């Protein structure tokens with residue numbers, strides 16, 4: 168089955184259970200029978216390039232689909248009630264047992280996240296940060312491995328998602344290359 172957008176799976180109104188015509192299964196869903204209107208905006212996710220003192224950043228190897236076996240900066244979806252900064256600190260604690268300081272916005276990128284036959288539109292927010300301590304320890308349920316890499320030596324094609332490859336290119340461009348970075352072209 169092709170992965171449909173979330174609202175393309177809605178065949179009945181969630182409030183009155185009237186059938187929804189195929190032509191209204193998009194954002195926002197509007198039920199002709201009862202007037203129910205439902206907006207489904209992009210899911211928001213966060214990820215961070217966390218630097219240690221020698222200028223290397225932490226990347227994980229993903230332990231699950233999508234992107235199984237590919238590289239990614241640690242991160243995940245924002246929960247209701249969290250700011251992006253709260254979410255990225257929580258994800259680093261959960262995935263790699265690492266504390267972050269100096270969390271700074273890098274860029275946003277569009278992503279598609281296919282999961283169980285649904286193709287979720289996602290807005291990825293990328294940050295740079297300082298890693299506090301270097302004794303990171305991956306959660307085996309989520310992370311198949313991790314390594315500290317020189318950002319300019321990384322190949323964007325190794326990243327799990329096109330959005331991560333695009334964010335890596337922004338990082339490598341030096342326009343915002345992290346807490347202690349030298350501008351592009353000067354090193």
Ligand SMILES: [Zn+2]
Pocket residue numbers: 180181182183184185198199200201202203
């Ligand atoms: Zn309805």
